[in-house]
Amino acid sequence: MSGWRITPQGVEDVLKRVGATAAVLDAAVVGLPAKAEQAVAGTGQNPIIADALIGFFEHHATTLESIGNRINASVTGAAAATTAYVQGDEQMAAEHQAAAAQVAGTGQVRPRGARGPVVAQ
Template sequence: MGWDISPSGVQGVLTKAGKAAEGLSNAGKTLETTMTSAAKSAGTVTQGGHEKDGTMGLVAGALGQFIEAHQRRLAYIAARTSNSLTGAAKATNAYVQGDLDMAADAQREALKEPKIDLPGVGDGKGAK
C-alpha cells in the first residue's frame, strides 16, 4: 500500500474544517450567553419575578440543567475537533519531512565516490 498525499489539498481541507470549527465554537459561546440571559429573564419562583435571595424559577432551573448536561459534551466535541485537526496537520508535515529525508538520502547516495571493481585489477590476479 502506498501513500499519495497532497499537502496543499490537506491544507485546504484543514482550513475549511478550522473555519467550521470556529463557527461551532462561536455557537457554543453564544449558546452559553443566551441561555444565561434566558434564565435570568425567566424570573423566579415568586410572583413578580424578583426574589431577594435569587432563587430561580422552574424555567431558569431547567435551562441551567440543560446547559450543565450538555456542557461536557460540547467541550468534548471542541477538544476532539481541535485534536483531529492538529493530528492531521502533524501527520502531513511528517509525510512531507519523510519525502524530504528520502530525497536527501537518495542524493547523498548518488554523490558518493563510485567504487570500481574491475576483474584482475588490485586483486593480485591482474596483468604483470
Template sequence: MPGWDISPSGVGVVVSRVGDVMKVLDDIVQAYAGDVEAAATAAGTIAPGGASGEHKRQTGLVAAALAEFIEGTADELNFIGTRVGRSVNGAVDATVAYRDGDLEMAAEMQQRAAGLVMPDMPDGWKAGRL
C-alpha cells in the first residue's frame, strides 16, 4: 500500500504551533490599542498653552488621524483571527477526510486481496475477478 502524502501528526504539530502564535498575536493586538491611545494622548494639540490646564483633555490633529486610522483598519485587524481560524479548521478537516479516505481505500484493498465478495458487485463476482 502506498505511504501517506500527508502526516496527520505533522498537521497536528503545525496546528498547535499556529495556536501558540495566535495567542501571542492576540496579546499584541490588545497592546496595540493601548499604544495607539497613548500616542494620541502624547501627541498634544495645537492649542495655545500646550497640554496643561484645560487643554489636557483636548485632542489634536495627530490624535484625530490615529482615530481615523484605527477606525479604517479595525475590520481587517479583527478579521485576522477569523482568517487564521478558518485556515486551521480547513487544514484539520482536509486531513481528517484524507485519513478517512485512505483508511477506506486500505480496507477495500484488503478485501480485494482476500478475494472477498464486494457488496456493490453482482452476485457471484469476487473482487479478484475485476
C-alpha cells in the first residue's frame, strides 16, 4: 500500500453499520434476563438444570457486557482517529498553502526538511 485512503464518509458508513449491528446485539442482551427466567421455568423446576442455566447466564453476563464495551470503545476510537487524520490533512494543507504563498510573493524557497534561513532561487 502506497498511502492512506481514508474518507470521513467511508468511515462514517462503516461506523453506522457497526452501530446498527451493535444495537441488535444490545437488544438481545437486554432481553436475556427474561429469556433466562423462561428457560429456568421450562425446566419443570428441576433444580439441577435450573442451577446450571442460572450459572451459565451469570457466567456469560460479564463476557457479553465486555463485548458491548469493546464495540463502543472501537467505534469511539475509530471516529477520533478519523477526526485527527482529517485535522492533520487540513493542517498540512494550510502549511503548504502558506509556504506556496510565501514563495509566490518572495521567490525564496526553503528546501524540504531544511532548517535555518530561506535560500533564494
